[in-house]
Amino acid sequence: MIAFLGQGRMGAPMARRLVAAGHEVRTWRRGSGVTAAAAVDGAGLVITMLSDPAAVREVVTAALPGLRPGATVVEMSTIGPEAVRELRALLPAEVGLVDAPVLGSVGPAASGTLTVLAGGDVSGCRDVLSVFGPVRELGPLGAGAAMKIAVMSALVPVQVLLAETFAYAGAHGVDRDTLVGVLADTPLGMAAERLRAPSAQTRYSLTHATKDLELAAWEGASMSAAARTRLQEARAAGLGERDVTTVVEHVAGPAAGSGGPARRAVPLNLPAIPATNGMYSHAVRAGDTLYVSGQAAFDERGNIVGEGSMTAQAEHVFQVVARILADQGATFDDVAFIRTYLTDMDDRVAYGQVRRKYITGTPPASTTVEVSKLFMPGLLLEVDLIVALPSR
Known part of the structure; x- marks a missing residue:
């Protein structure tokens, strides 16, 4: 029996497709009233999408x-290789794992007719995966997830580039149909x-396209970073659930003739860092300024990282900040202001030792204060920043 999580x-x-191919399938979606544990009970193969x-x-x-x-879990979502490694650590050793995004x-x-990009040992699920389309066996666990992100790092920015091309053409009297013909x-x-006219049907949502480029963030990826910013702006403008081709309309907005839509505050919440509680964003970009919310040492489950250790908590905080900066093409050299809250000023020496590992150039403007407590018992520090982003 196959349990398919995600509908x-x-x-x-x-x-x-699986049912039509003769497989016994139990489907599950959020809000169905059935727990995920009950949905996978007795299944030899568990597919997540x-x-x-x-x-x-x-x-x-x-x-x-x-x-x-x-049992074997076949992870077919687009989550990137790091998340696949985390998933392997989460699963019991006696449960197999294959990554197979499409x-x-x-x-x-x-x-x-999907193309299945598989990583890991697919010997026990090859026939099932072939129901979805041709299976490309790419190597060890994580290889499929890495390939999917690599491919999307090319395909999605091309669509943003063409949206800007159409906007330029429109501003200079070039007929779009003629341009597409050339x-x-x-x-x-x-x-x-495909971009000639935005799709009325959401085949690949703008939100998912943005997420894919956020997963692809790495220092030096300037073109995909610029495309990601465009998509984040479109998502913030309320276009997230529409097809990614809608970026054409967004870029060709009222300000298209002067370089695209006016800048606005763009919230940033990376999949690579613990989720917020929904009441704030980890960072907000306004033009070429990045405001980073207070970062503290807790993981995606809300557990304290490095409890009782200023060194461990500071390391975690600066690693999270480094990911946020890299997502926007910045480094610690671009930090203009940093503010630190300590629950015990006697810990400032240990904190300073970690901070100097990351901030090695000209020191930014800085404030350090002692507070009686932070929002979660056990936290020893919180850090927020203002960053002058490199020009796009």
Whole structure:
């Protein structure tokens, strides 16, 4: 029996493909009234097709009590190789894991023409995966997830580039259909045709495209970082649940003739750092200034990291800050102001030793204060920053 966790735009047609192929399938979605543990009970194969790394961690953690020894989890969401490694550590040793994200959208999911990018030992699930489309066996665990992010790092920025091309053309009297016709004779032809008019059906949501580029963040990825910022702005403008081709409309807004839509505050919440409680964003970009919320030493489950140790907590905080900076193409050299809250000023020496490992250039403006307590018992410090971002 196969348990299929996730019945969104992609999961539902994929589960139907399995049923049509003669497999016994038990489907599960959030809010169904059935626990994830009950959904996977007795299943030899558990497939997850969920929105992001946080959702996968949440659902798989909830399913753990129902996973039987010898079962295999096939993770088909787009979550990146780091999240796959975290998932392997989360699962019991007697439960197998394969990462197998797919290339393709809703149409190929229904017709069984997706491309499956598989990492790990697929010998026990190859036939099942082939129901979705051709299976590319790419190597050890995590190889499929890494390949998916690598591919999206090229495909998504191209769509943003073409959206800007259309905006430039429109501002200078170039007919869009004529432009697409000219581009048809270039390697960009197929992508330009798809963007000729934004899709009314959400095949690949702008939110998911943004998430994929956020997962692909690495220092030096300037083109994908610029595309990611464009998509984050479109998401903040309320276009997240529409198809990614909607970025054409966003870029060609009222200010398109002067370089695109006016800058606005863009909230940033990276999948690679612990989720917020929904009442704040980890950072907000306003133009070329980044405001980073107070960062403290807790993990995605809300547990204190390095309890009782200023050194361990400071290391965790600065590592999280480093990820936020890298996402926006910045480093600690771009920090303009840093403010630190300590519950005991006697810990400032240990804190300073860690801080000097990360801030090695000209010191930023700085304030350090002692407070009686922080928002979570056991936290020893909290750090917030203002960053002058490099020009796009």
